[in-house]
Amino acid sequence: MNTTSVLTHLRYFAIAMPNFDEQRAFYRETWGLTETVNDSGVSFLAAEGSPELYTVRLRKDSEKRMDLVAFGCASPADVDTLTEQLIARRVTLVHEPRELDTPGGGYGVRFFDNEGRVVEVSADVAVRAHRKIEEREPIPVKLSHVLMNSPTPEVTVRWYIDHLGFRLSDTMRIGDREIMWFLRCNDFHHSFGIVRGPHAAFNHASFEMRGIDEFMRGTGRLHRLGFERFWGPGRHRAGDNTFSYFLDQAGNTVEYSTELEVVDEDTWHPHIYDLSEPENSDQWGTANPMTESIAACSRNDVDRGLFVAPPM
Structure with missing residues (x-):
């Protein structure tokens, strides 16, 4: 039982940890990402060469965990089509397709995979002004x-x-x-x-x-x-x-x-x-x-x- 993919690309991954400040400093100051939003224990970080508003989301929590992995698709209609297929196959939704209240907005659905990971698929998320990474510049694209x-x-x-x-x-x-x-x-x-x-x-x-x-x-x-x-x-x-x-x-x-x-x-x-x-x-x-x-x-x-x- 195969599905024709509506996914276009990987958007971001989200992780949580107790040592939020230390982790945030690592991704900003050492790994080479740019913080686009910081909101009381949640940090959204972008790669300078990418139009994605963020590629990593960090969240302070008492336990270390993987929050979710997110993929993009071309249109809200594709989100709805995928959701219909998932429901027909009895996949458990975290939430039905809706307007997203995370930075960049958009329209998306979240669901659990077979082992309990949260997956997000979204469309119409705002993009950011990005730039070409210069020669010898050692930061992620x-x-x-x-x-x-x-x-x-x-x-x-x-x-x-x-x-x-x-x-x-x-x-x-x-x-x-x-x-x-x-x-x-x-x-x-x-x-x-x-x-x-x-x-x-x-x-x-x-x-x-x-x-x-x-x-x-x-x-x-x-x-x-x-x-x-x-x-x-x-x-x-x-x-x-x-x-x-x-x-x-x-x-x-x-x-x-x-x-x-x-x-x-x-x-x-x-x-x-x-x-x-x-x-x-x-x-x-x-x-x-x-x-x-x-x-x-x-x-x-x-x-x-x-x-x-x-x-x-």
Whole structure:
């Protein structure tokens, strides 16, 4: 039972944490985002090269949790069409399509996925004046992709394909066990993905840099500031993008990346890459080898927000 995707792109992800001030300072002063709205314990942060009013939402809460992941679509009619399909398939809505009261407004629906994450799909959200990132400027252009951990990844991948119309780009495995699935809703190799893990949780968010030089400068800036780079720099096989992975101040994995592959929808066929072959995790061979301890860095804490709608 497949759905034709009405999704056009990834808009933002929203996370909550007790150490809000520390987290806000990290994303503004270290990671290189621009705060567009700050409202009593909630911060909305944009990437300077993106028209999205915000790509990250931070919220102060007594517990760390993933609030939601948000995607855009072309029109309010597409939001309504998707909602009708979700209701017909007995997906639980957080709220029906309505005018949004978050910055930028728009029209959107929220619902729970099969494991209890909150997903938002919206249209007609206001855009911001953005700019071209300059040569050698080591700050993100835009949010590239978000991946989630799942204890039932085959079921969850199928859910996103069937209910939201994602297409499978590539799969990673170790031996005969598949561990990672890359999903797309446009012609970028992936904007979303699922990783096999012991519990449902946020895996990582990736931010696109202007180019290789800016990617390396951003990586180096964090290193000089004393933030541990637990994997990278290197270049993945699936998606052909570069990577440097860090932890934010709440223990969530964030990535600097660039040159994510653009696929030809008419000719693309999904690949299965075996991570027991080192070049499939890092084509360059410059990153530290993928180990169990590195993988554990992105397993994250058990998400306390499953099947619990955020307060905003």
